[in-house]
Amino acid sequence: MPWKHPADVRVAIPSTMSEKADVIVIGGGVIGVCAAYYLQKTGRQVTLLERSSICSGSSQGNSGLIVPSHSIPLPTPGTVSQALKWILNPRSPFYVKPRFDPTLISWLWQFRKNCTPERMRLGVRTLLKLTRASRDLYEELINEEKIDCNYQTTGLLMLYNTKQGYREGIEEGHLMNEHGLPMEEKNAAELIAMEPCIRSDIVGGVYYPEDAYLNPSNFVYQLGDRIREKGVTVREGVEVIGFDTNRSHINTVVTTAGKYQPNHVVLAAGSWSPSLVKNLRLNLPIQPAKGYSVTFDWDGPTPKYGLILGEAKVGVNPMGPKLRIAGTLELAGLDLTINSRRVNAVVQGARRYLNGGTGFSTDNTWAGLRPTTPDGVPIIGRVPAHPNLVIATGHATIGMTLGPITGKLVSEIVSGHQPSINTPRISPTRFQ
Numbered sequence: 001m002p003w004k005h006p007a008d009v010r011v012a013i014p015s016t017m018s019e020k021a022d023v024i025v026i027g028g029g030v031i032g033v034c035a036a037y038y039l040q041k042t043g044r045q046v047t048l049l050e051r052s053s054i055c056s057g058s059s060q061g062n063s064g065l066i067v068p069s070h071s072i073p074l075p076t077p078g079t080v081s082q083a084l085k086w087i088l089n090p091r092s093p094f095y096v097k098p099r100f101d102p103t104l105i106s107w108l109w110q111f112r113k114n115c116t117p118e119r120m121r122l123g124v125r126t127l128l129k130l131t132r133a134s135r136d137l138y139e140e141l142i143n144e145e146k147i148d149c150n151y152q153t154t155g156l157l158m159l160y161n162t163k164q165g166y167r168e169g170i171e172e173g174h175l176m177n178e179h180g181l182p183m184e185e186k187n188a189a190e191l192i193a194m195e196p197c198i199r200s201d202i203v204g205g206v207y208y209p210e211d212a213y214l215n216p217s218n219f220v221y222q223l224g225d226r227i228r229e230k231g232v233t234v235r236e237g238v239e240v241i242g243f244d245t246n247r248s249h250i251n252t253v254v255t256t257a258g259k260y261q262p263n264h265v266v267l268a269a270g271s272w273s274p275s276l277v278k279n280l281r282l283n284l285p286i287q288p289a290k291g292y293s294v295t296f297d298w299d300g301p302t303p304k305y306g307l308i309l310g311e312a313k314v315g316v317n318p319m320g321p322k323l324r325i326a327g328t329l330e331l332a333g334l335d336l337t338i339n340s341r342r343v344n345a346v347v348q349g350a351r352r353y354l355n356g357g358t359g360f361s362t363d364n365t366w367a368g369l370r371p372t373t374p375d376g377v378p379i380i381g382r383v384p385a386h387p388n389l390v391i392a393t394g395h396a397t398i399g400m401t402l403g404p405i406t407g408k409l410v411s412e413i414v415s416g417h418q419p420s421i422n423t424p425r426i427s428p429t430r431f432q
């Protein structure tokens with residue numbers, strides 16, 4: 001359903017229903033479902049509103065890699081020059097749809113300002129705290145709730161098929177290591193011995209033992225079931241279309257199926273979050289960054305590790321008899337159209353690293369929108385202008401990784417406790 005500004009659709013609201021609610025969570029992706037889980041755990045009465053069905057957005061077909069190793073934010077000193085080279089190549093992993101869009105221009109400007117070594121290091125420090133805490137929470141949550149999602153803690157291999165790529169991968173690994181994340185350099189022979197699905201012409205790689213992988217939609221669907229069983233009201237097919245405020249307090253959440261009077265509101269609507277808070281005059285600088293995954297039957301050697309194919313920027317998730325590969329980052333607005341040329345480039349990229357496998361079919365192609373901030377760090381926290389609103393979005397390429405810690409932080413913030421990771425680097429106020 002195309003998004004409409006609240007002002008355009010308000011006339012269609014049934015005005016008769018108005019329910020009291022303790023906490024309203026907007027959005028049923030990994031972030032909203034994890035927030036509802038931890039909120040319920042601290043004794044809150046939670047209603048989760050999802051305009052479609054649970055896990056119908058970006059959390060559905062992603063690579064499912066749980067990656068403390070990916071704690072380098074998107075803006076880095078080399079990103080802009082690399083992006084400019086890629087932008088001219090229709091098969092590259094990066095694309096900006098040419099258009100006049102002041103929000104995109106402002107976002108790109110802020111992104112460029114974040115491409116300094118100092119800001120990158122600040123980003124690494126913040127993201128590593130979040131990703132490592134989240135990785136630990138996954139372990140706890142999956143065991144406690146008995147979630148069957150093929151959660152594997154074998155670690156991740158970053159693979160390189162050029163000497164330059166390998167050199168840069170090792171530099172990245174050392175940066176992570178300086179911040180406390182274990183990593184091991186691996187030469188070609190070691191990699192092939194570890195993982196028979198890697199081609200013999202691989203140059204080298206880096207092993208990150210703390211990383212993990214899982215089936216992302218199985219995780220979110222099952223956690224969705226658990227929260228229902230525990231008493232969270234989950235309403236699918238209900239779209240939030242606006243808010244009424246009494247001065248700064250949000251006193252009504254207006255939906256396509258009635259109104260709620262909440263004590264607290266948690267905004268976890270992924271890439272759709274900025275348009276939703278427009279009528280609150282809130283600036284959430286988030287661009288949707290489209291990516292694709294293809295999932296197909298795999299008859300090559302079964303991978304044991306999650307893989308990142310370095311130069312191609314492709315993630316690989318072993319899914320039993322299937323393989324999922326995912327990649328590309330397109331700044332094309334709220335548009336889920338599939339560009340088959342770029343999907344084929346993802347597949348061709350994977351072939352350059354993987355040994356065997358005749359399938360590589362693109363029949364099951366999926367597109368998702370990563371909610372991306374210009375400093376590469378998510379937005380989690382209260383908005384001073386609306387004290388009963390908590391924002392939880394902007395997780396970009398690592399939202400699956402960050403689900404549990406975001407949920408936990410949201411529950412702490414709503415309950416007025418000191419957040420277990422307390423840093424202004426994730427606060428919405430940094431953009432206001």
Ligand SMILES: Cc1cc2nc3c(=O)[nH]c(=O)nc-3n(C[C@H](O)[C@H](O)[C@H](O)COP(=O)(O)OP(=O)(O)OC[C@H]3O[C@@H](n4cnc5c(N)ncnc54)[C@H](O)[C@@H]3O)c2cc1C
Nearest residue numbers: 027029031051057058059063065240270291398399400401
């Ligand atoms: C190709 C690809 C590969 C990726 N691989 C990885 C990976 O390996 N590891 C990793 O950590 N991350 C990965 N990611 C990123 C990750 O998928 C996202 O960061 C994460 O899913 C964001 O979750 P979310 O809950 O914020 O958003 P979504 O999952 O998009 O959920 C938002 C929900 O809000 C709902 N909604 C929107 N508007 C409204 C409204 N008005 N009212 C009610 N509901 C509304 C939507 O329907 C949607 O269900 C990948 C992403 C892509 C695209």
